[in-house]
Amino acid sequence: MRSRMIAGLALLAAVLPARAEELRFCLRSDPKSSDPLNVGDESSETVRYLTHGFLVRMNRKTLQLEPGLAQSWRVAKGGRAIAFELRKGVKFSDGTPFDATDVEYTLKRVTSTERKVQSGDGLRRDEGAARILVSGPEKIEITFAAPIAGLAYLFDEIPMLSSRSPLKDKAGLGPYVLTEQRAGDHISFVRNRNYWRSDEKGGALPYFDSARIDIQQNREMELTRFRRGELHFISALDADSFERLGAESPQSVKDGGLSLESEMLWFNQVARAPIPAYKLKWFRSAAFRGAVSDSIRRDDLVRLVYKGRAAPGFGPFSPAARPWSNTNLKPLRYDQKAALKRLEAEGFRLQGGVLKDGAGNAVEFSLVTNAGNKNRARMAALIEQDLGRMGIKVNIVPLEMPSLLERITRSYQYEACLLGLVGVDLDPNDQMNMWLSSSATHQWNPSQAKPETAWEAEIDRLMKSQAAEGDEKKRVALIYKMQEIVREQTPLVYLVHPHALMAVSPRLANAQPAAFRPRVHWNIERLAPARAGEMASAR
């Protein structure tokens, strides 16, 4: 009798997904925004990912769009219109029904030009307002004044809000409901009882009954807690921690391959910057920037700093960003002779191991970077060594982040800067603000009233053209051209593209770590506590 009961319980445990455990992971900082339409930071994005629903969702593994609240969609009129067919019987977390009027309500807020929200940036057009047509409780069509590139993908970032719920924007269609938020400490969630998605066997999702996100700025502490079994996963590990953890527990570490991130350096080209005129002249010379790029041994950066878990810098789009990365371009290689040749053509000459410009000024510059980042400190040291061989003296200046930001965004009191770019979205429009010369994040020479150089004007044109192009092949051609100009002019010296390194506990089942953010919890509703048997097999 007893053995039958045990066998029955074991069978039940095998059939039912394991529940009742709390999913735990960390974020580096508190969410900056509680408005689901105005999300600009990773923490707010994560909270929105847990609490809100989207018409379509991009599978981070396959990079294909999958049905969300919309069971199907169709892009028409050359990228000017999109029609959705919604799922039936979907309810918000408070039980309010969801239908096309909610989509209309959300899209009106998103496309409004009076009170602009961040989520609608890609959908707002200067040419005119969008026309929204509701033709039934489950049918809606949106027509824009001009074609929009990657139209369907933009809906992966627009959370659907309720037009009728008394909870207003707090009513969500995501797998979890926020229950408690203590600034700087933690955020707690419970399972959304009205969540619309179910698993293949008809079982309710999500599998974890609750989730807790701890705010943990210190990466070492996060790693220690993961080792203790207090966390289910870490979304971003540095190469050192990855190696250390991998040595202890090889099944816990996951290398998701090349990410969209880039580490790069750039020279200050701002005309009003408080730096000597002769230095500004160097920094504004494409030959000088190109020579610096040629003098850096990127393979060493990959091998010594990233322990082989990165690829040498390539350009604005890491080789992982297919189809946008221009594969026709040759990889950037160390070539000291070519670098010297370029410099000599510009009037520089190497005298007694010191590189001097045409006026006899020794070539020397300071390189600022953020203090406390081990990888950047090591890269800066290797760059200093590489450029030293060319007779260029580099003074490394690590600065606290606020001080660094003030220098690169306000006072422009810096000569060169080493920082990273975190690519969130695969679409080139994600980098639009970085490349437009009028933008404040056009780092080497921001907020230009009109493009100061012909090549920047051309990049402006190419970026704007691709954003309004509905045909993906034509967009790719425009982006390829833009990358050729960037390679020729080298406004940003790309150093490495790091891999997406993560840690996933064997106690977590169904995780499919991906290179694109959110890397581990992109399928959060399917993450489940691993049963004892699964844990043993994972070991």
Added chain:
Amino acid sequence: MRAQKGLLAALLRWLAGVLAAGFLAAALLYLAPGARVDERELDPTLSEEARAALRAEGAGRGGLLGFYVDYLRAAVRGEFGDSRTYGVPVRQLLEERWRLTASSVLRGWSAAWVLGLGAALLCARWRWSAGPFTAASAVLVSMPSGLLAILFFVLRWPVAGILAAAVFPRVFRYTRNLLEAAAGSPHCLAARARGVSRGRLLFFHQAWPVWPEAVTLAGVTISAAIGAAIPAEALCDVAGLGQLAWKSALARDLPLLVALTLVIAAVTLGCNMLAGAAASLGGERRWRA
């Protein structure tokens, strides 16, 4: 009347000290590089409008003196503004966290006193026992609070333990010196000559007369415990006022840091003031006796 005047003067000194500390914190942060810059400005996905709004928010603080006067006016009503780092009212953050820090400080400080004073008394009674305590005290005093915090975090010991470890050497060394000095004083020599028992000599002739100095030390060590709570909570990731102070300084969160400075200054200066008053009262009584 004289006592009332003295109390009023002490309160005014306390208030001036608190206000000066707040102003100093505001001035340092105001002049610090990056005080008006928001990290989100670097986000290339942010629209130009959103970026302009962030810039306007940073630039709209006006002059330092004007800011501080406005801030104090609001603080009188219990409003300390909104935290830039956390995006919530500073008052809410203080209310959520003060208990945790107060509890850690109180437990750590009490443990340090029990251990420190106990060890000092043991050493005074049995001189041969001084070696291990002196060595432990030397090790702890030479160890930065940050290192202690990492050690305690790895061992999963409470933050109060870090504070106790930081305060213990001061209590032990100072009280031991006091007891040794008292042991050589004429009244102790006379008592010993009269054949007073060792225990009685220790408690009534050595320890009791030095209590005013010990009370002063108690006030000072509360400041030390609060000071140690900042790196300890930050490194152990404990959501108390110490962690808040650390993060607000790094993030140049002006309203939050000024509020924390006012609170911490009020507590430490208040403790010192009370300890000073108790010590002077004790001193007067001793003289009168």
